[in-house]
Amino acid sequence: MLLLSGVACRSLQVDNPAPPPPLPEATARINLQLHIPLGSIANRINRELNQELMDEKDLSLGNGLVADVHLEKTGNLSLFATEQGKLQLGMPLTADGTLRLEKRIFGQRIATALPFEQALSPEIDFLPVLQKDWSFDIQDLEIRSFGKPLSLDVLGLQFDFEPLVKRQMVAIMENQLRSGALAALDFRRLAETFWDSFGKPRYIANGLSGNYVFPRPERLRMHQELTPDQELQLGIGLTAEMVSQKDRPLATELSPLPALTLGQVQGNDLEITLPISLSFDEIARQLNESLADSSIALNSKTRMRPGTISVGHLGERLLFSMDFVGLREGKKDLNGLFYLAGKPVFDAQKQRILFTNIEFKVKTKNMLTNTVNWSKRRKIRKNLEKRAIFPMQQYLKEAETLLAQFGEWQIPVARVRLQDPQIGISGIYPTRSDLVIHVRASGQLDAQFLD
Numbered sequence: 001m002l003l004l005s006g007v008a009c010r011s012l013q014v015d016n017p018a019p020p021p022p023l024p025e026a027t028a029r030i031n032l033q034l035h036i037p038l039g040s041i042a043n044r045i046n047r048e049l050n051q052e053l054m055d056e057k058d059l060s061l062g063n064g065l066v067a068d069v070h071l072e073k074t075g076n077l078s079l080f081a082t083e084q085g086k087l088q089l090g091m092p093l094t095a096d097g098t099l100r101l102e103k104r105i106f107g108q109r110i111a112t113a114l115p116f117e118q119a120l121s122p123e124i125d126f127l128p129v130l131q132k133d134w135s136f137d138i139q140d141l142e143i144r145s146f147g148k149p150l151s152l153d154v155l156g157l158q159f160d161f162e163p164l165v166k167r168q169m170v171a172i173m174e175n176q177l178r179s180g181a182l183a184a185l186d187f188r189r190l191a192e193t194f195w196d197s198f199g200k201p202r203y204i205a206n207g208l209s210g211n212y213v214f215p216r217p218e219r220l221r222m223h224q225e226l227t228p229d230q231e232l233q234l235g236i237g238l239t240a241e242m243v244s245q246k247d248r249p250l251a252t253e254l255s256p257l258p259a260l261t262l263g264q265v266q267g268n269d270l271e272i273t274l275p276i277s278l279s280f281d282e283i284a285r286q287l288n289e290s291l292a293d294s295s296i297a298l299n300s301k302t303r304m305r306p307g308t309i310s311v312g313h314l315g316e317r318l319l320f321s322m323d324f325v326g327l328r329e330g331k332k333d334l335n336g337l338f339y340l341a342g343k344p345v346f347d348a349q350k351q352r353i354l355f356t357n358i359e360f361k362v363k364t365k366n367m368l369t370n371t372v373n374w375s376k377r378r379k380i381r382k383n384l385e386k387r388a389i390f391p392m393q394q395y396l397k398e399a400e401t402l403l404a405q406f407g408e409w410q411i412p413v414a415r416v417r418l419q420d421p422q423i424g425i426s427g428i429y430p431t432r433s434d435l436v437i438h439v440r441a442s443g444q445l446d447a448q449f450l451d
Contacts, residue, residue, distance in 0.1 A: 012339055012341055012359040017313060020315065020431050023429050026241065026274065027272075028271070030238045032237075032416065034449070035232075035233055036234060037231055039230075040449075041232060042078055046077060049077065051072060052070075053072065053176065059164060061164055067100070070097050071093055076091075077091040078090045079230075081228070081231075098115050122146045128224075130222060132259065132260050132261070136177075138178055142170075193409075193411045199255070201214040201254070211245065212246070213402070214249060218258065220238050220258050222263075223265055244277055270407050274439045278434060284311045288308060302328050303326075304327070305324060305327060316430065317341045317343045317344075317430065319341045320340045321339050322338045336364030339363075342357060342358045346424075346428060348425070403423060413449060415448045416447045417446050418444075419443055423440070423441045426438045
């Protein structure tokens with residue numbers, strides 16, 4: 001509801017209106033913490049990890065010893081977060097193959113082959129590190145133990161081939177984890193699925209027409225951390241500019257996600273400002289329709305018949321101008337221009353827009369009455385007050401519905417909802433052609449993990 005408050009009569013400069021102040025940017029800020037159980041990550045890795053880990057022939061162990069080694073996974077791996085901030089991978093496997101010895105002892109050539117097969121339980125430590133291209137790098141991979149010694153007695157000679165198997169298995173495991181297992185943790189798809197939902201244009205009615213509102217992302221941050229609760233905590237932070245326009249944006253006008261920045265993300269909340277524009281032409285059209293074929297009684301012998309209303313800016317205020325005809329009983333009618341300027345502010349308690357810092361000005365060749373008398377009368381004020389109505393309560397309900405859509409989405413590992421949002425109008429700003437209303441919502445985000 002548009003109301004007038006604090007009416008005054010001052011010298012109003014309308015011929016050269018001051019430019020409006022810069023429009024504050026409408027922004028969106030999302031901080032989200034996803035807690036992914038390590039057991040779920042292990043399940044995903046198990047689905048992707050090859051059963052055969054190693055199959056090498058003719059590996060030289062030195063001193064004439066050659067080995068054929070085959071390593072095969074015999075059960076599901078497990079993951080555990082260590083106190084050092086690494087992942088410890090446990091995996092049952094079988095090592096089998098053949099050891100061949102070819103050498104001369106006391107001048108005689110000796111050749112023998114010894115098959116072997118051992119069940120092993122290696123413990124592998126590594127640090128998964130998310131990269132800017134969304135891939136995972138593997139750092140500090142170390143095989144701490146195979147669960148038992150890898151050594152055999154050949155003709156009374158003890159051969160330890162654990163170092164060889166370790167070297168080969170480190171290279172193999174790094175490749176397996178990078179290209180297959182950890183690639184199953186597709187965080188790029190996670191972010192793009194979120195953006196497909198959050199980034200699409202949404203329509204909101206403004207009481208006169210409507211706007212399409214959508215975000216233009218500015219920065220995307222992520223960080224990862226292993227917690228004592230045996231979870232991978234993934235922090236996602238997004239900042240964006242919220243854009244409003246009358247026409248539905250083309251696909252080419254929508255922005256993709258920005259490049260990933262690695263950095264700490266705090267909190268689990270959302271704050272978003274919707275910029276809704278009411279054009280001056282729309283406001284003037286509604287006022288003209290409301291005042292059509294009407295007249296305002298100033299006293300028993302004088303009436304004012306409103307003409308065409310136009311709306312513009314005067315610095316931080318709206319400027320209403322209206323031509324009128326003064327109908328005077330027994331006297332000649334008078335033509336003139338009526339100006340009113342006021343700063344729009346939001347009354348949160350009564351859910352309405354009112355004007356403060358009001359000024360009047362009248363231009364006419366033969367003054368209908370002096371402006372001091374006009375300011376003492378409330379007839380013009382009450383008439384405008386009664387007719388200049390905008391449905392702010394319904395508008396805020398529309399905004400609340402829209403904000404709920406922005407605050408609810410589903411991604412491959414979680415369903416996210418905005419809880420108990422606090423919604424209100426944070427500012428009302430005239431521009432050169434529009435009245436821009438900023439509706440701000442903030443609240444906590446609840447993320448439910450989906451295995």
